[in-house]
Amino acid sequence: MLSLYRPGSGWLNRVPAGPKMLLFIAGALGISLLPSQWWAGGVALGAAVLAYAAADLRDGALGLQVFAAQVWAVRWVILVTAVAQLIFVGLEPAFANTCRITAAIVFAGLLMLTTRVTHLLDALERGLRPFARVGLRPDRVALMLTVTLSTVTVLGRLARDIRDAQRARGARSSLRAFAVPFLVAALKHADDLGDALNARGVR
Amino acid sequence: MSIRLESVDVRVGETHALRDVSLELDARTVAVIGENGSGKSTFARLIGGLVPRTGGRVDVLGLDPGARSATADLRKRVALVFSNPDAQIIMPTVKEDVAFSLRADRLPSAVVATRVEDALARFGLTDLADRPSHDLSGGQKQLLALCGAFVRDPELVVADEPTAYLDARNARLITGHLLADTGHRLVLVTHDLELAQRCETAVLFADGKVASTGDPAKVVADYEAVLSC
Numbered sequence: 001m002l003s004l005y006r007p008g009s010g011w012l013n014r015v016p017a018g019p020k021m022l023l024f025i026a027g028a029l030g031i032s033l034l035p036s037q038w039w040a041g042g043v044a045l046g047a048a049v050l051a052y053a054a055a056d057l058r059d060g061a062l063g064l065q066v067f068a069a070q071v072w073a074v075r076w077v078i079l080v081t082a083v084a085q086l087i088f089v090g091l092e093p094a095f096a097n098t099c100r101i102t103a104a105i106v107f108a109g110l111l112m113l114t115t116r117v118t119h120l121l122d123a124l125e126r127g128l129r130p131f132a133r134v135g136l137r138p139d140r141v142a143l144m145l146t147v148t149l150s151t152v153t154v155l156g157r158l159a160r161d162i163r164d165a166q167r168a169r170g171a172r173s174s175l176r177a178f179a180v181p182f183l184v185a186a187l188k189h190a191d192d193l194g195d196a197l198n199a200r201g202v203r
Numbered sequence: 204m205s206i207r208l209e210s211v212d213v214r215v216g217e218t219h220a221l222r223d224v225s226l227e228l229d230a231r232t233v234a235v236i237g238e239n240g241s242g243k244s245t246f247a248r249l250i251g252g253l254v255p256r257t258g259g260r261v262d263v264l265g266l267d268p269g270a271r272s273a274t275a276d277l278r279k280r281v282a283l284v285f286s287n288p289d290a291q292i293i294m295p296t297v298k299e300d301v302a303f304s305l306r307a308d309r310l311p312s313a314v315v316a317t318r319v320e321d322a323l324a325r326f327g328l329t330d331l332a333d334r335p336s337h338d339l340s341g342g343q344k345q346l347l348a349l350c351g352a353f354v355r356d357p358e359l360v361v362a363d364e365p366t367a368y369l370d371a372r373n374a375r376l377i378t379g380h381l382l383a384d385t386g387h388r389l390v391l392v393t394h395d396l397e398l399a400q401r402c403e404t405a406v407l408f409a410d411g412k413v414a415s416t417g418d419p420a421k422v423v424a425d426y427e428a429v430l431s432c
Binding site: 146198 | 279289
C-alpha cells in the first residue's frame with residue numbers, strides 16, 4: 001500500500017490540491033506517452049526520482065528514502081508487470097513499460113504524500129462540477145475514489161487475517177481456500193461500510 | 204417521548220427479525236440486551252434508519268426513520284456507532300475522518316476545523332490527528348468512530364456493541380464517553396450485563412419480541428432467569 005499524507009511544510013505540500021493534481025496528471029500522461037525503449041524507462045524513473053528529490057520531503061536523504069519506500073510498497077505490482085511483459089513482449093519493452101508503470105504509480109504516491117485527501121476530494125468535486133449538467137454527481141465520484149483508497153488498506157488487513165487463520169489451522173496455500181473467505185469478508189465489509197456511510201450522512 | 208414503536212414488524216429476507224414490538228422510551232440512557240439473533244441489532248438499526256420496518260409505526264425524536272423526507276434530519280440528530288471500527292473509518296487520517304462527519308452539512312472550513320479540534324481534544328485524539336486512521340489500535344479506532352459520531356453533536360447516539368472488540372481499559376474508556384451526560388441520549392446494545400445496569404432503563408429482546416423492559420436490575424434479572432433455564 002502506498003503511504004498516505006505526510007504532514008510537512010515543504011513547497012509541494014503548500015501547492016493547492018487542484019493545480020497539483022493537474023500537474024501530476026500531466027506528468028503521468030507524459031510518462032505514458034514515452035516509447036517502449038531502454039532510454040524511456042530510464043527517463044521515466046529518473047523523472048520520478050527527480051520529482052521526489054525536488055518535493056522537499058525532508059527525509060534526510062533528498063526524498064530518496066521515501067521514494068524507495070514507495071517502490072517497495074508496490075514491489076508485487078512491479079514484479080507481476082515485469083514478468084508478464086517479459087513473457088509477452090520481450091526484454092526492452094518489458095523494462096521500459098515496467099519503469100513507466102512504476103514511475104506513474106510513485107508519481108501518484110507523491111501526490112498523496114503531499115496532499116490531504118480532504119483537499120483532493122474538494123478539488124476533485126470542484127473540477128467535476130461542470131459535468132453535473134450531464135447527470136454526473138461530483139460529490140459521489142469524489143467520495144467513491146476516497147472510499148476506494150481507504151478500502152485498499154482494510155482489504156489488505158482482511159487478506160492477512162485470512163492467511164493467518166489458514167496457517168493457524170495448518171491449511172496449505174490454496175487459491176480457493178483463500179478466495180472464498182476473502183470474498184465473504186470483503187462483501188461483509190462493503191455492507192458495514194455502506195451502513196457507516198449512511199450513518200454519517202452520505203445519501 | 205424520544206423513541207416510540209407501535210406494533211412494529213421487521214423482516215430481513217426470510218427472517219422475522221422484530222415481531223409486533225411496542226415500546227416507549229424516554230430515559231436518557233437505554234440498555235438493550237438479549238441473546239444473539241434476538242433482535243437487538245435490528246432494533247438499533249431500525250431507530251437509526253438503516254433498516255425499514257415492514258409494519259407498524261416508529262417515531263424517533265419526532266421523526267419517522269423510514270421516511271425519505273426525514274433522512275437528512277435523522278442523520279443530523281441521530282448518530283450510530285457499530286462494533287467494528289474498521290468499517291466506520293472512511294478517511295485516511297484521523298483528523299480528516301472526523302471532519303468527514305461534517306461534510307454533508309457544508310459548513311465553512313473554519314467552523315469545521317474548530318469543531319474537529321474540539322472533538323479530537325475531547326476524545327484524547329489530538330496527538331494522533333495526522334496519523335493514518337487504519338494504523339490505529341482497536342481502542343483508538345473505536346475512539347475515532349465515537350469522535351466522528353459526536354462531532355455532529357447528535358441528540359441521540361445509538362451504539363451497537365461498541366466495546367465488543369476492545370480490552371477492559373478501552374471498553375471502560377468508550378463506555379465512559381457514551382454514558383457521560385453531555386446532552387445526548389443513548390441507546391446501547393450490549394452483552395455486558397454490568398454495563399446494562401449502569402443505564403437508566405433497559406429492554407430485553409427475545410425471539411424478535413420485547414421480553415422485559417424497565418428498571419435495568421429487574422430486566423437483567425429476567426434475562427439471567429432465561430439464561431439459567
